[in-house]
Amino acid sequence: MPHDVIAEMTDGIRAVMGATSVTQLRRLSGGASRETWRFMADETDFVLQRVRQGTPLGLGAEPSVLKAAFAAGVPVPELVIDGSQSDVLERPFMIVRAVGGETIxxxxxxxxxxxxxxxxxxxxxxxxxxxxxxxxxxxxxxxxxxxxxxxxxxxxxxxxxxxxxxxxxxxxxxxxxxxxxxxxxxxxxxxxxxxxxxxxxxxxxxxxxxxxxxxxxxxxxxxxxxxxxxxxxxxxxxxxxxxxxxxxxxxxxxxxxxxxxxxxxxxxxxxxxxxxxxxxxxxxxxxxxxxxxxxxxxxxxxxxxxxxxxxxxxxxx
Amino acid sequence: MTAPHDRPSASELLESVREWLERDVLTSVEGRLQFHTRVAINAMNIVIRELELGADQEVTHAEVMKALAVANDRELADAIRAGDFDANLTDVLQALKPVVEDKVRVANPGYLR
Missing domain, CATH: 3.90.1200.10 (Aminoglycoside phosphotransferase (APH), C-terminal lobe)
Structure with missing residues (x-):
């Protein structure tokens, strides 16, 4: 991953989150249609999901489902930024508060x-x-x-x-x-x-x-x-x-x-x-x-x- | 071994590559590459088992097709889809059981109950 891509994304994330510092941005493996990234903003861990390049569909209803699930008391990560309509990070994205644990x-x-x-x-x-x-x-x-x-x-x-x-x-x-x-x-x-x-x-x-x-x-x-x-x-x-x-x-x-x-x-x-x-x-x-x-x-x-x-x-x- | 070929046979040749993957490659890689090495070893084991069991399994498959009065899987699939076997779906499934078990015996024998 070229350094300037990381730097550009870090700047974009800092802007949308209104954060003082965004650090440790790194890509994790993701699904077929999404990229998954992790980073820290002002000492708190977050996860960013972004639509993969060349994937025609956006995030669909996922951000609104997450929001509704959270409001209904379902254990889900808290949606922090719904970037489904944003072009700050080039492609549609969303940011959630990271939840610790294991998925494997x-x-x-x-x-x-x-x-x-x-x-x-x-x-x-x-x-x-x-x-x-x-x-x-x-x-x-x-x-x-x-x-x-x-x-x-x-x-x-x-x-x-x-x-x-x-x-x-x-x-x-x-x-x-x-x-x-x-x-x-x-x-x-x-x-x-x-x-x-x-x-x-x-x-x-x-x-x-x-x-x-x-x-x-x-x-x-x-x-x-x-x-x-x-x-x-x-x-x-x-x-x-x-x-x-x-x-x-x-x-x-x-x-x-x-x-x-x-x-x-x-x-x-x-x-x-x-x-x-x-x-x-x-x-x-x-x-x-x-x-x-x-x-x-x-x-x-x-x-x-x-x-x-x-x-x-x-x-x- | 199949004439006119020399040894190693097809299985023996595959086994030699699998052993190299297990002994030298698997132990010196990690993460995604290690996972993909395991997938490769697994794929070779499937082929090795198919080379051993395939000929007999082909006979069993042909017998089952004959018993169901169809030429092949395509004809059977189309007939089931058209509803021709609606009255005796369980008989068809019963007849196909040994064929499917043969496939699992090659693909992943540990899966059989």
Whole structure:
């Protein structure tokens, strides 16, 4: 990173924050569409997220969702600057107060320093999900209802490879659609990896990029998809039972999640992750981004076929 | 080993590169490069297992296609999508189970329950 880029950004940040000093600006790894930076302003740690160069979409509704979630008492980083309409840093950005902890699932599931966190986490995730599902949808005007089945049908057809097990899962999901639990703000990627965890457990829910309106049970089902257990033995985030998760959700919301509905979303989630694996491998195969890491993800598609067969044959003699 | 090639066989050749990655590369890199080295080792192991098991698995796959009266995955996928198997989706899944298990046995055998 050339020094003048850092210096220019530091100046820009100092201006938007009205800070006396901005120091230690450094880039962290980020997602596919965002750059993540960290810095100190007047002795306090902040995180900056900026839209990646060449990404046509801005930050979408994320800043307003974060603000609404914070106001509703959901554990999220506090939004300090919404730069979604600003050109001070060239591309849309937002700045949040940094939250300390760890996001890497394998560490959270295995390292000694998180043993207390592991005991608390499933209950905390259940309560936090209930809190985020209580956010007034009218307070986040940018969010839209998204038909998840349609979205991933299109994603699979875009690549065009035949996957009989996924076709069977699509049929089953269509035939067994549960009655809607309601329409809430849905986080859209609620799982380990996207939550900040400290020694006591959940510190903040991060990565609201995929937030949309939909059935709140989508978040609970996604949390239980086997890929998001990261090798853990239990269904909820690899750490706890459905019962533990549902108890916490009910304690916070008064609503007892229906296992069959959550399971339907878990099955859709497994299909979704399988299709995302196909798409990622295709990013390499099509030549868009040549990468053996993306290529290898193509061989994880079958893990999801395996899980779908197991779930769809459950209870069948 | 496949005629007319000499030793090392395709698997033996891959194993030699994998061993070098494990012994010399993995121990001298860190961070992102170390992670990508692990991904490379993993990819080589997938190919090594496919070379060993692939021929038998191809036979199993062909037998399952025949039992379901389709020529290949494409035809089966299209038929399921068209609703032709709606009345017996579980039978199709039951029939596909050994095929999917074979794929997992190559890609990530530790995943099998």
């Amino acid at each position: 699932a394998r560490k959270i599931l295995r390292d000694d320093e998180f043993s207390t966190a592991r005991t608390n986490l499933v209950g905390q995730l259940g309560r936090a999900a209930a809190q985020l599902h209580r956010i007034d949808t009218a307070s986040v005007p940018g969010l839209t209802v998204e038909d998840q089945i349609h979205r991933y049908r299109v994603a699979m057809d875009t690549v065009g490879e035949p996957h009989p097990v996924f076709e069977a899962a699509f049929r089953w999901l269509e035939q067994n659609k549960p009655t809607s639990t309601g329409t809430s703000v849905v986080h859209g990627d609620f799982r380990l990896g996207n939550v900040m965890v400290n020694g006591n457990g959940l510190a903040a829910i991060l990565d609201w990029e995929l937030a949309h309106l939909g059935d709140p049970m989508e978040d609970l089902g996604w949390l239980c998809v086997r890929a998001w257990r990261f090798g853990g033995a239990h269904p909820a985030a690899g750490l706890g039972s459905y019962e533990q998760l549902f108890d916490a959700y009910e304690a916070e919301s008064g609503i007892r999640p229906d296992f069959d509905v959550v399971r339907w979303w878990e099955i859709l989630g497994t299909l979704k992750w399988g299709i995302i694996c196909i798409s990622q491998a295709n990013t390499h195969l099509s030549g868009l981004v040549r990468s053996h890491e993306l290529a290898a993800i193509g061989r994880r598609v079958c893990e999801n076929e395996y899980d779908l067969i197991e779930m769809l044959l459950e209870g069948v003699a």
